[in-house]
Amino acid sequence: MRKSIMFLMVVFAVFACKNKKTEESKSQTEGAEIESTSEAQDEAALAEIKPINNAVLEQGIIYEANIRQYSPEGTFKAFTKDIPELKQLGVKIIWLMPVFPISQTKRKATGGEFASLIKDEVRRNKMLGSYYAVSDFTKINPEFGTIIDFRNLINEAHKNGIYVILDWVANHTGWDHKWLKIQPDYYTHDDKGHVVHPEGTDWTDVADLNYDNKEMRKAMIADMSYWITEEGIDGFRCDVAGSVPTDFWQEAIPQLRSKKEVFMLAEAWEPELLKDNLFDMAYAWDGHHLLNDMAQEEKSLKDWDAYATKLVSDYEKDDMLMNFVTNHDENSWNGTIQERMGDASELMTVFSYMIPGMPLIYSGQEYNLSHRLKFFEKDTIPKTKGSMWKVLKKMGILKNTNVALNGGKSSASYLIFETNNENVLKYTRSKNGEKLTFVANFSSKPQTFKMTDKGKFLDYMANKEIFFNNEDITLAPWGYKILVDL
Template sequence: MAVSDWKKSVVYQVYPKSFNDTTGNGQGDLQGIIEKLPYLQTLGVDYVWLTPIYESPMNDNGYDISDYYQINPDFGTKEDVEKLLNEAHRLGIKVMLDIVINHTSTAHRWFVESRKSKDNPYRDYYIWKEGSKDEPPTNWESKFGGNAWTYDEQTESYYLRLFDVSQADLNWENDKLKSEIYEMLNYWIDFGVDGFRFDVINLISKGAFENSKAIGKEFYTDGPKVHEYLQELNKQTFGDKDIMTVGEMSSTTIEHCIKYTNPERHELSSVFNFHHLKVDYKNGEKWSDMRFDFLELKRILMEWQVNIAKGNGWNAIFWCNHDQPRVVTRFGNDTTEEDRVKSSKMLAISLHMLQGTPYIYQGEEIGMTDPKFTDINQYRDVESLNAYKLLKNRGMDEELIMKVIGQKSRDNSRTPIQWNDHDNAGFTTGTPWIGIPENYKHINVEAALEDKTSVFYTYQKLIQIRHKYDIVTYGEIEPLHMEHPDLFVYKRHLNDETWLIIANYSNRAVDIPEDIDLEGEIMIANNDLKGNILQPYDAFVVKISGN
């Protein structure tokens, strides 16, 4: 059942298109989510976060919204949303919607009006700038590649789109636009939703429109009025209600995230940052071939843990989402079944004992892996397909291109959840919109539920521990052995109680450091302790002092 203190809660992310298909059209739907709510109740999560389900051309999988009030018919109807809310609430699960208010689809009514003429009432809802056809207003780069401005023949001017050409950035300087956004959010609050995940919310305030020495993000990342805008958003919508919010923060800083989440500032409940998921980007380049830097991973996680706590802010903690590869393939080891299971548990334990709100991405709780596609035609993600062309143009070898895309593609996490060993992993009776890994025959929910030693039950127990023990939520964090090449070690302290967390991230046996004593009550582990040696991918949580 859901806990009353949102800080003790755990969120499960659903990517509806790949969750459960009840119509046979190869895409997941809202009825499919309703059907599986009892499974999520068994897991024990408190919230379900749905990626966008609104009307959309789906150029960016729903993050290009064309109508905030209508439901994408591919997913179902508004009545389905109502039924989902009612059924989730009956089972003690709250529901968070994903809202994109940095940009809309160019198919949105506002934008269609906006491009009609320079004096259209909706013109100022977006960011339009004069410029000749061959010379964009600035040299800013889109997050998806190419210049961030798109020329529109009709009014001979440019609109800003930090993402896809079909995603026009909104102008938060416009009060009328803001009031429309507040009205829309209040509509969904009144409809019964329990929280919001705000997409790239720290980009809503644009600074000077000037040329950049790099790609322009210094002008709009954590922009000059972003905190003012969020405080106003809070005040006009969710601030005085029991609504949990999380902001997705692009290229942000700890200082800003403390401001975003310190309760006294009345902005957001929590923040996602992605710095720890760039530790396999060679020289900061996503589309590169690199094994992750373990020491850097620890350093970033702990820097955020310690400093956010000092500033009375709040982290969202996570390994996976719809934009990231599967963590067991990325930071664990999926080459053998034993290593896949063990390293999945190790990664879960070492993350879920951190401070913050944990997010579990669909399939993570059973240790799903990257699909290991071998042909570019198996990919659907616009960013991956663009990267393929870009790397081709740079002259990169085809084999290396496929290796890099295989490591980094957003489609790694978008393959359907593997429910059972039947056709199409039980996801659909039709043809799935994207291929399903061969390993669904043994990696699936049905098999995980039957095996009491499966990854699923580690996640279930971690959620129970968080609900039961305040130290996991409120305990101070003490990083240890930060220079150890294989071990992730830290303590949690609350009052007179101390827990020790130790995890071996390597595929070899490692001596436990002499100053680490594992005497005490084992709260959760993925192996039996064997002397003073940690076996490959061992993880232990030990209560070493306190009542």
């Protein structure tokens, strides 16, 4: 049986945010040309928003916005209209997938081939390429709209108390990027002098950057700084952050924070990226894969106990991980939540909220997205509110209002209890006198266990009182209860 274990998962560094534009260095002149229109000059100032602090991030929920696929229009404007809806789900941070122009050279198509090799012009024109093949880090992808549309999105998010971070691709660029023409030494070359794509990958639509080049590092930091000082964004989600040398982040992040405190999310699991005030949050990759395996009954609660124990030894008490059941890669390449988790989908989604860390919602998840979104061409998510909207809304309210789900520097405790059934998990989160008890059946068969608690509780999802008196309880397959002390 499992041993009781207690640990605190702590998350975020406190950071402040101001939305006044400042003068940037002349190195940004080329990027700043997007502000030269009279429309931009007449634009109203960004809405004020209080600085992000730990009190906010204790309750954090992050939303990954796939602008291309979010709406039939695939535009900033269409997404901006729904930001108040995301607030209903308790979202505190919007992570925008890359918003930059996409390289046309070596643009990829569905199936992995280059779009240029497709003879059928109609089909070729449908292939829009990967967001992660960036041709210019200081401009907006016209597919999504204009810089004014982008600013309106930031403004609307801030008005709703939501922060916005950009997906930053520091490891590579697309083959159209100006650096390839004017600064080819910014890139990795083979022994014949040819620029190469990232080693060990099939990312042939991008060119690998050379981090031995100090001037390239300066240029990268300058481009990141532009979005902070000129456009008022609140941080970055850094693509394949572990493939970029850690000493670059040690150089870059303090410089970025000298301009404005920013929230930094690493697409990586390495604990060293969370040390010394570098990244605020990393990916719970191992936890994600374990949830998939548990849903398929290939792993058990014993494996979860081992994982939870390992987290304590691998990470420091003020580290935070992002918990997720899907994201853009998982959906497009490994399958929908339903494909991977089946009847366990709701339980695993709720579980991602109940454990320490910050839960992620991916575009369409709130609308029961049931198909794999195309990655290199236009697609769209459903927009009908069904069962998952109701679940995520209730979980968002709970995360935002009950301190027993806090996950910041004052994180709520997490205590696992043994039960007399190896398929049933029971644990509590508690803080400042508030307590939540979570019981769940992690199997595809009904399970009975001894509920040793006594007293009256609120069955949160059913919104009704329930009384226990040291009795046997049966949970349906993949069934669960969130019990709030009364």
